[in-house]
Structures are given as structure tokens and as C-alpha cells.
Amino acid sequence: MNTAVMTASAERSNAPKKPIYLDYQATTPMDPRVLDAMMPYFTEKFGNPHSRNHEFGWEAEEAVETARRQIAEVIAADEREIVFTSGATESNNLAIAGVAHFYKDQRDHIVTLATEHKCVLDTCRHLEQEGFKVTYLPVKQDGLVDLAELEKAITEKTVLVSVMAANNEIGVIQPLAEIGALCRAKGAFFHTDCAQAYGKIPLDVDAMKIDLMSISGHKIYGPKGIGALFVRRKPRVRLQAMIHGGGQERGMRSGTLPTPLCVGLGKAAEIAKNEMAAESARLLKLRDRFMKAINGKLPEVFLNGDLTHRLPGNLNLSFAYVEGEGLMMGIKDLCVSSGSACTSASLEPSYVLRALGVEEELAHTSLRIGFGRFTTEAEVDYAAERIIEAVSKLRSMSPLWEMAQEGIDIKSIQWAAH
Amino acid sequence: MAYSEKLIDHFEHPRNVGALDKNDPGVGTGLVGAPACGDVMKLQIKVNAEGIIEDAKFKTFGCGSAIASSSLVTEWVKGKTVDEAATIKNTDIAKHLALPPVKIHCSVLAEDAIKAAIEDYRKKRA
Numbered sequence: 001m002n003t004a005v006m007t008a009s010a011e012r013s014n015a016p017k018k019p020i021y022l023d024y025q026a027t028t029p030m031d032p033r034v035l036d037a038m039m040p041y042f043t044e045k046f047g048n049p050h051s052r053n054h055e056f057g058w059e060a061e062e063a064v065e066t067a068r069r070q071i072a073e074v075i076a077a078d079e080r081e082i083v084f085t086s087g088a089t090e091s092n093n094l095a096i097a098g099v100a101h102f103y104k105d106q107r108d109h110i111v112t113l114a115t116e117h118k119c120v121l122d123t124c125r126h127l128e129q130e131g132f133k134v135t136y137l138p139v140k141q142d143g144l145v146d147l148a149e150l151e152k153a154i155t156e157k158t159v160l161v162s163v164m165a166a167n168n169e170i171g172v173i174q175p176l177a178e179i180g181a182l183c184r185a186k187g188a189f190f191h192t193d194c195a196q197a198y199g200k201i202p203l204d205v206d207a208m209k210i211d212l213m214s215i216s217g218h219k220i221y222g223p224k225g226i227g228a229l230f231v232r233r234k235p236r237v238r239l240q241a242m243i244h245g246g247g248q249e250r251g252m253r254s255g256t257l258p259t260p261l262c263v264g265l266g267k268a269a270e271i272a273k274n275e276m277a278a279e280s281a282r283l284l285k286l287r288d289r290f291m292k293a294i295n296g297k298l299p300e301v302f303l304n305g306d307l308t309h310r311l312p313g314n315l316n317l318s319f320a321y322v323e324g325e326g327l328m329m330g331i332k333d334l335c336v337s338s339g340s341a342c343t344s345a346s347l348e349p350s351y352v353l354r355a356l357g358v359e360e361e362l363a364h365t366s367l368r369i370g371f372g373r374f375t376t377e378a379e380v381d382y383a384a385e386r387i388i389e390a391v392s393k394l395r396s397m398s399p400l401w402e403m404a405q406e407g408i409d410i411k412s413i414q415w416a417a418h
Numbered sequence: 419m420a421y422s423e424k425l426i427d428h429f430e431h432p433r434n435v436g437a438l439d440k441n442d443p444g445v446g447t448g449l450v451g452a453p454a455c456g457d458v459m460k461l462q463i464k465v466n467a468e469g470i471i472e473d474a475k476f477k478t479f480g481c482g483s484a485i486a487s488s489s490l491v492t493e494w495v496k497g498k499t500v501d502e503a504a505t506i507k508n509t510d511i512a513k514h515l516a517l518p519p520v521k522i523h524c525s526v527l528a529e530d531a532i533k534a535a536i537e538d539y540r541k542k543r544a
Contacts, residue, residue: 321479323456329421329429329482349456361453397435397485399460399477400453415452 067266
């Protein structure tokens with residue numbers, strides 16, 4: 001081998017492969033161990049888990065029940081409390097609408113947060129049209145719920161409080177145990193959307209007095225198209241089913257279970273549980289390394305949401321004076337997402353950032369950067385370098401940056417909104 | 419969203435980034451858009467004694483399409499008379515860069531920026 005070839009291959013091994021995926025809150029790649037566990041259930045072990053009369057059915061049923069146990073163990077639940085669904089959106093719909101409908105003669109009020117995922121907010125809006133009352137609580141500047149406000153909002157008519165564990169945009173972790181205690185004291189059920197938190201942070205349904213919990217497969221290196229809903233048995237939570245049919249999942253969700261997907265979710269849950277502590281520590285280290293690099297080179301970068309009560313793999317940063325989508329175009333070998341209006345169909349910037357009181361001009365400059373299981377140190381270093389470079393270049397051509405350097409207060413200008 | 423090669427070229431190699439002396443009587447400055455809406459363009463033209471735009475500079479806070487639109491118009495206005503520059507239409511900008519429908523407002527803003535710069539220049543001359 002000649003020197004030139006050796007140098008080229010050495011360079012190749014050090015440089016991270018591009019594009020670099022830094023959007024782990026959107027979705028995650030499947031862990032190869034999960035895929036391995038699933039494979040036999042597509043072909044030779046294809047039985048219907050509800051077939052009670054033959055070997056193929058028994059084999060599939062056993063696999064599904066093992067998965068159910070693996071999923072329950074992550075949150076210290078009983079496997080009989082796990083209902084398989086198509087994903088966290090269905091779980092959230094089933095939990096909120098299902099409970100509201102079942103108890104509607106006794107209680108008709110729901111409390112949730114302004115920063116919840118769209119599928120929670122939209123379900124609540126839908127229930128409002130049916131006559132339910134919904135309180136959308138604001139959050140504090142750090143993205144966390146004000147417990148005193150929450151306590152005030154829960155009345156004897158409140159059937160359900162739905163508060164997410166970790167936010168999908170800003171990663172902040174709500175005080176679940178405190179919320180659970182408030183709900184239990186007032187006789188309201190506590191539902192938490194754990195699509196982002198399950199398998200990432202310690203969760204205990206008894207210690208946190210959680211009555212319903214939504215779980216997603218594809219956020220934890222499992223397959224897309226599968227999720228679960230934890231439904232407490234003691235004291236029992238009842239819900240009205242949305243999908244009717246053969247009465248599977250104890251009547252709460254009919255339909256033949258997708259055995260390979262169930263197995264995948266189970267395996268993903270097991271891996272997440274076993275590796276949670278080590279993986280959290282590793283991600284925190286990567287995040288700190290990234291922030292240190294950014295803060296060392298770029299002034300006026302603002303973190304959205306609390307830093308300590310936060311998923312270890314999440315950052316949401318506003319790079320003042322640089323518009324988010326323009327920035328994303330400038331770092332096209334990095335896959336991140338933006339809170340800027342330009343990347344969404346609506347013309348409004350992120351409603352989550354707005355709920356934190358982040359001003360619109362700063363909301364337009366935000367990026368969500370998500371690190372995960374397959375993120376390497378070399379990728380983090382490269383990403384920081386590219387972002388520093390792009391932000392510096394775009395600031396040098398930003399009229400707002402120029403004004404800021406000249407000491408002109410941007411708020412003093414009469415802007416013509418368009 | 420797939421952008422055209424021309425758009426990407428203007429975004430990655432923007433022409434005429436910078437500033438002209440806004441107090442120069444031959445310089446017209448246009449500042450349009452709003453930070454809260456996610457785009458602000460500053461376009462400046464320098465007009466010589468013959469009424470020809472001999473230089474143009476821009477700075478833009480915005481998405482790639484906004485940056486490309488403003489870069490493009492600085493190229494287009496150079497060498498034109500003020501009256502000729504005033505006839506540049508957003509539809510020409512949108513067509514040249516093949517802007518997707520959701521980005522048409524970027525070309526509108528670029529047209530507004532030219533008009534604002536010309537208006538400022540004329541005010542100074544009046």
C-alpha cells in the first residue's frame with residue numbers, strides 16, 4: 001500500500017460519515033439487536049398470537065407476552081397493565097378520549113399543558129367540541145409546570161390531568177411524582193405522554209402515581225408503527241375503546257397484534273432499561289462537550305428550556321440574529337430540526353417556544369439538536385465546528401447582527417409585519 | 419424540499435454581501451421585513467451622476483430563499499438606471515430561482531427592498 005492510499009484511508013476513518021443524524025427526538029434508527037429479535041416473527045414464526053388452538057399461535061402469543069413483560073419492567077408496572085397500540089399518538093388519543101368518555105357522567109374537566117404534543121392538544125380540542133371543559137395551563141419560562149397553578153386548576157370535576165414527562169422540542173422533564181401526588185389527592189387520573197421519556201429516564205408508575213402512560217417504539221430504537229399504553233389496574237382505570245372488534249387487549253384495543261413489532265418494542269425496552277444509566281452519562285458528556293465548543297466560539301446563543309431537568313440527549317438553542325431555516329441550509333450535512341416557522345406548514349414559529357415566552361424573533365432562530373445511542377464524539381465535534389462556521393458566516397450577512405453591533409436596539413425600529 | 423441549483427448557488431456564494439455608507443447622498447437604503455416574521459432584508463444601491471446604479475450591497479436575516487432572492491437582485495440592479503431597477507418584479511425573481519410556492523413571499527420582500535432603496539435615494543435627491 002502506498003502512502004497516499006494510507007493517508008486517504010486514515011482520513012476516512014477519522015472523519016464522521018455524512019450526513020450526520022442529530023434529530024433523535026424526531027425518530028431513532030432501529031437497534032440491530034432489535035431487528036435480530038424481530039426477524040423470525042416475520043417469516044417462520046408468523047402465527048396469530050390470538051390463535052389458541054395450535055403451535056403457531058402459542059409461539060406468537062408467548063413472544064407477545066414476553067414483550068409485554070419487558071415493556072412493563074421499565075416502569076415497574078404489571079404486564080397486564082400494558083396495552084399495545086400503533087404508537088404514542090394512538091396511546092394519547094385512547095388515554096384521554098377513552099377516560100373522558102368512560103367517566104363523562106361523573107366528571108367532565110381535563111387539565112393539560114400548553115406545551116403538550118399536538119396529538120394531546122388536538123384530542124383535547126376535539127373533546128371540547130363534544131362539551132368537555134379543558135384547561136390549558138401555561139408553563140414557566142424554564143418550560144416546567146407551576147405546581148401551585150396546577151393544584152388550583154384541578155377541581156372535583158377534573159377527570160384527567162395529562163402532562164408529558166419530557167417535551168419533544170425542549171426536552172424538559174416535568175415533576176411527575178409531584179403531579180401524581182396532586183392528582184391522587186384530588187381524585188383525578190394522571191396520564192403522562194412518555195414518548196420521549198420512556199427508556200431514557202427512570203420512571204416508576206407506583207412511586208409517581210401514574211395512572212396512564214403513553215409509550216412509543218420508534219423513539220427508543222424500536223420499530224415504527226408500535227406503541228403501548230400503560231393502564232393502571234389498582235386502583236383500576238376504565239376506558240372506552242376507540243377501535244372495536246375481536247376484543248383483544250382486554251377489550252381496550254381490538255385488532256390482531258403485530259407480533260414482530262411487539263417483539264421489537266419489547267426488545268427495545270429491555271435494552272433501554274439495561275443501558276439507561278450508562279447511556280445517560282455518555283449523552284450528558286457529549287452534550288456538555290458540544291455546548292462547551294459552541295459557547296467558546298459563539299456569543300448570544302440561548303438555551304430554551306431548563307438545563308438540569310432535561311433529557312440528556314436534547315438541546316434547543318437560539319442562535320440570535322440567524323434565521324433557523326437559513327442556518328439549516330448552511331449546515332446541510334447535519335440533520336437537525338428548527339423551531340422556525342419556515343420549516344413548518346404554518347406561518348407561526350414553535351408554539352412550545354412561544355409558551356415559554358421566547359420572543360418571536362428568537363423563536364425563529366432556534367435549532368433542536370438531538371444526540372442518541374449512535375452519536376459519536378467525532379460527530380459532535382464536527383457538528384459544533386460546522387454550526388460555529390455557519391452561524392458566523394450568516395451573522396456577518398445579517399442586518400440584525402449589524403445593528404446589534406452598532407448598538408441599535410432592534411425593538412426600537414418600526415418593523416412592517418408582513 | 420428540493421431547491422434549484424441557482425438558489426443554492428446564491429445561498430452558498432452570496433453576491434454583494436456588505437454595506438454602503440448610508441449617509442452618502444448617492445446611496446439609497448431599503449430595510450424591509452420584520453424579525454418577528456423571520457425575515458429582514460437590507461438592500462443598498464449606489465447611484466452615479468448619470469443615474470446608473472453602479473453598486474449594490476445587501477444583508478439578509480432569513481431563510482435560504484430570502485438570502486438567495488436578495489443576492490440575486492443585487493446582481494440584477496447593477497448597471498441599470500433607477501427607473502429600470504424599479505420595474506423588477508417578484509415574479510421574475512421567483513421564476514429565476516424556481517422558488518417553491520411557500521417561498522414566494524421571499525421574492526416579494528426582495529422587490530419591496532429594491533423599491534424601498536430607490537425611494538430612500540429619491541428622497542435624498544429631492
